[in-house]
Amino acid sequence: MKTDYHNHLEKGELTLDYLKQFTDQAKAKDIEHFGISEHAYHFYQTKDILSNPWVDARRYYDMEDYVSLFHQAWDANIDVKMSIEMDYTPGKHQEMKHFIEQYDFDYVIGSIHWVGDFGIDLAEFRAEWDKRDLYDTYRGYYDQVITLAESNLFDIVGHLDLVKIFKYVPEDESFLLEQYDRATTALANSKTCVEISTAGLRKPVGELYPDPRLLKMCYDKKIPIVLSSDAHEPDHVGADFDQAIDFAKSAGYTSLMTFEKGKRKEVPLG
Template sequence: MRTDYHIHLHESNGLSLEWLKVYVEAAQAAGIEEIGISEHAYFFDETAGILTHPWAERRRTLKFKDYVALYEAAQAANLPVRFGLEMDYIPGKEEAIARFIERYPFDYVIGSVHWIGDWGIDLAEFRDEYERRKIDEVYEAYFDQVVTLAESRLFQFVGHIDLVKIFGYRPKDGAFLEAQYDRVVAALQKNGTLIEVSTAGLRKPVGEIYPSPQLLEKCRAAGVGIVLSSDAHHPKHVGYRFEEAVALAKAVGYTEIHRFEGRRAIPVPLD
């Protein structure tokens, strides 16, 4: 079975059943049997107070009832769509995040780290910040948050787990980077948090799948489960270069991916 659970609609053409059907058609053409909508949480008024950066505040224009209505319409139309969300993990906001999540019947919630303090690490407008900071300290701060994200047990899987490499900046010390991976994998394994194998990085400056083969291999050895994701922001991205993601997962020893119902991970064969 093939799935793609990291799907965004709003920025390309809004939240409508007609637009969602275009995504479903694109998925079916790519051999994907089930998708999940996972809009960015910061778009919704109900998440005010979680991610408070002005960049996000300017984009908070939606009501969550409309998102729920979209999913209900998809169910009524018998579309193979799961109900998800991508939530920015912000340290110290765990209680607010938990209250929000518990209000709605999610099939899964993706936890992602996009911010180190007030720095949006994957935003092109803030890219120069990498030149002003020590890269080892950036990676350590980033993976600190991935560890506490897992420890929060609020999320079913981590989005683009090594997103910090997006612009190609990396520590020079391989042993340092391996130590970061090891502590992240230990936190994932202990807390039952999965990761996505995401082809989004192939569309970014780094030109690589998230995560790196080394990190994915460590996850496999620790028994950390995986999800296939494209992080689609347009129908043409659905299932983007999934054969490469599947090949990487198989190369490090994975034989299963996971689908979700009611925030419960269900293993299915990786074919």
């Protein structure tokens, strides 16, 4: 079995024709469990959760149209899961919970893209990496991984070590392993799965998420996994999944978690 649960329509339109380009690619790559998880910040309904000038300039969808698209797909016998990728926002647990509970999502991804006012994965903010203390940024990032897990609002944590995207990585390995350890301990005590994401291979860091040492800690603490491509265009659906599967197996994994209407089921990895 293969999953691809982290995908975006934002470069196109919320139309059945565009969605079908993604699902056709998933079918061609023998991905049995496929989902769309658009960024929640694109929707007008999340303005009370995350709001800043960068985000607000990119808020242009209505959830009614998003949900309607999935119903059109299901009516056309297209097998696609309905999800959302939420920017985990400290101090907004009640607002996030209220938003999530309004919709019949198959699963919900929680991701961290902001450490305070710092958009860590955005090209527009890249120069900030040389102005800020690297260790403070990493500590702040993993602080949020912990509270994301403790919130128990999310089924999957997206690209667990996204903070490495531009190759800014602490040289002190003991510090890094400490962050990994405390994050995985929190995740192990939650319902949150970890995705192996091939998106990192297409980013400056040039490697899978998460780091092999971090994935091994996930396995040792019995944290379930899913596979994801984080495709923002149809051609990237299922990209480099041969590497992702080998990577999962090298850490010891033999199974994946699947989702349907919030219910989870473990299936063999293959």
